[in-house]
Amino acid sequence: MFKNKETFKEAFIEKLATVHGTTLDLATDMEKYTALGNLIRDYITQKWIETNNQYMKNNQKEMYYFSLEFLLGKLLGSNLLNLGIADACKEVLQELDIDLDMIENMESDAGLGNGGLGRLAACFLDSLASLQLPGHGCGIRYKYGLFEQKIVDGYQVELPDNWLKFGNVWEIRKPDKAVEVKFGGNIRTEISDGDMVFIHENYDSVLAVPYDTPIVGYENNTVNTLRLWSAEPSTKDFDFSSFSRGDYMKAVEYKYSVEAISQVLYPDDSNFENKILRLKQQYFFVSAGLQSIIRRYKKKHKNFFSFADRIGIHINDTHPVLAIPELMRILMDEEGLGWDEAWRITTSTISYTNHTIMSEALEKWPVDAFKSLLPRIFMIINEINERFCKEAWNRYAGDWDRIHHMAIIADGYVKMAHLAIVGSYSINGVAKLHTKILRKEVMKDFYEFFPYKFNNKTNGITHRRWLLKANPSLASLITDTIGPSWVQHPHDLIKLTRYADDASVLEKLYKIKMENKQLLSSLIKNKYDITLDTASIFDVQVKRIHAYKRQLLNVFHIMDLYNRLRENPDLDIAPRTFIFGGKAAPGYYIAKLSIKLINTLASIINNDKTIKDKIKVVFLENYNVSLAEKIFPASDVSEQISTASKEASGTGNMKFMMNGAITIGTMDGANIEITEEVGNENIFILGLTSDEVLNFYRYGGYNAWDIYNSDARVKMILNQMINGFLPDEKEQFRNIFNYLLYNNDEYFVLKDFASYVDTQNRLEQKFKNKNKWYKMSANNIAHSGKFSSDGTIHEYAVGIWKIDPTHISE
DSSP, X not given: OOSSHHHHHHHHHHHIIIIISOOTTTOOHHHHHHHHHHHHHXXXXXXXXXXXXXXXXXXXXXXXXXXXXXXOOOSHHHHHHHHTOHHHHHHHHHHTTOOHHHHHTTSOOOOOOOSHHHHHHHHHHHHHHHTTOOEEEEEEOOSSOSOEEEEETTEEEEEOOOTTTTOOTTOEEOGGGOEEEEEXXXXXXXXXXXXXXXXXXXXXXXXXXXXXXXXXXXXXXXXXXEEEEEEEESSXXXXXXXXXXTOHHHHHHHHHHXXXXXTSSSXXXXXXXXXXXXXXXXXXXXXXXXXXXXXXXHTTOSSSTTHHHHEEEEEESSTTTTHHHHHHHIIIIITXXXXXXXXXXXXXXXXXXXXXXXXXXXXXXXXXXXXXXOHHHHHHHHHHHHHHHHHHHHHSTTOHHHHHHHOSEETTEEEHHHHHHHHOSEEEESSHHHHHHIIIIITHHHHHHOGGGEEEOOOOBOHIIIIIITOHHHHHHHHHHHOTHHHHOGGGGGGGGGGTTOHHXXXXXXXXXXXXXXXXXHHHHHHHOOOOOTTSEEEEEESOOOGGGTHHHHHHHHHHHHHHHHHOTTOOOOOEEEEEEOOOOTTOHHHHHHHHHHHHHHHHHHTOGGGTTSEEEEEESSOOHHHHHHHHHHOSEEEEOOOTTTOSOOSHHHHHHHTTOEEEEOSOTTXXXXXXXXXXXXXXXXXXXXXXXXXXXXXXXXXXXXXXXXXHHHHHHHHHTTXXXXXXXXXXXXHHHHHHHTTTOTTOTTTXXXXXXXXXXXXXXXXXXXXXXXXXXXXXXXXXXXXXXXXXXXXXXXXXIOOOOOOOOO
């Protein structure tokens, strides 16, 4: 990067002067961070330019990953790691009396995602660049992200996530590449040269301005691009004539309505206005992204015959599905292609990942609202629907129920998952079980119609962030034990199985785990004034708060354990620390009430001296990537207890596994594949199977009241929701009581309770045998290479996208 240490120091001091007008001795930590970030970005930019030039020169296929979320985390540390200069940079800064770790802490987590969907997208971008594959990201530059979670009196309070308060050194604004996106208005048709032409009139215009972020490959010269779009007024900031007349609100309402599109990730959609805003967001970024891609394509090509051979567009869940009709619109209305040719190109270009089987997550939009907001897009979708239903009729003549069930527009709604399946050449699930359920249950009719489109690509995680960066002590031990090849070839982690009985290696694993637990304990002590026993089992459930993820099942086990300790404080148990983290959607009442329950319970248990600190409960507020990097290395137990059949894959389970935590979970999502890898002896499986769950949904036969009346533990726990056991909250948690009993426990929390408690007891006995526990830990780490996103991306590249690696010269 630089000739020697002195040139680096000189360049850094010069950046402080040119960017902030300050000197080293007067600079704040934030100024040091932004100066270093700008310096590193300058270095990256040279590789970035060369990568783009090489892609254009080679005229090879490039893939664009469209996602409404990219949960990147902090980029300084990962960029230094991938550039191979982290140690050198740390050493040079130490000579300037600067702590690199302190500087890294100044960076905000990018507010561009919520949970697994966005983190998966970030891992995929990292793997694409690290495998030297030409793949880029396309999304929205949210000004405020989802929200910053604060816990006040035990309740979740949502505050703006002002992650851009001090700017973002990694992005480059490119106003010259802005494009126009149109909403509302009407469509007029006329005949030109014998062809019908569609003219969009009286529309609201929005300017989409791109901000590009470099995505750095690991120790190579590849730098791909994440392009995020910001919504800005396209013509004027306010109506001056209205302002002159004193109508101040009208003068600026256009500006505010436009900027709202890229203001917040996932606006609370419990009201109609926010539902429409979310639809606006989805069309905004796919329209902008496609216009940008086509403009770049046309620099090299005079026609669209080879478009699908040069461009791949992957839609991450249903949020970007409007890419299908938008690509059709551009090809027909702007490029003059006929329907058949545009449809051939579109269905050869776009591939789709489904992330859920849950009906509420399979998006659909009211026809009237959709037609009003996106009139031309609705016309195209309507035509796609008519043609598809006709094709279905030719195969299933007279089977109106089947055709109605498969229709893209039906019952007053536009169904986005149906559009995705019809308009894509590939549909993949994200774990073997998930894909099986798509084929046999949720999308059964479509699978029978398009069997060749469906395939599985199990999710993965980048070991560079989640092991090399997050757990450097463990990474060093692995390298010392099996050599460094695993860094470039994560499947080589399997070599660690040879040392699963090596007492010396297991002792080192134990010491590293204890060091990481101490680091997390110190963070918790400093922030929450809760003292933890690092010898206790760190039992962790960190993920989005949702009923199907069953934080309540975890809580009920804690309550049962606490009830036993209250009855017998001398009960011989391994001390436990139960750690929770995650955000609930602002309008999701039961999820937010679950957070309140966890915190109420924590307050009671943590202050009860009679149980002799045998259990502690902690809720970590504002769970994000940076906090996750501290949690995973410190965890002993990974809670993956979703209702079987509901979790598409999960990636948190893989991150815990890679850091040596042992999974307790249902046979759901990727837990099944983790079990296949590590064997039943290295995981704790509980509860109903997916077939049993689906049969209950299909045929009935489950009554939550039966569990309540037959299991004294369940009865006591649920009664404690309403009998005043929880102080000053007698009616606060009645809704949980009612939700589980009167709504018949739709996610089988009570049904799986006994199995869960029994499995936790087995887990505790294993933990008491230190040698056996760390042998299990070693085996989990060894088999985690299977779940590297490098392997997943290789499967996508070969099996779906048909893109090839490109060596970028120095």
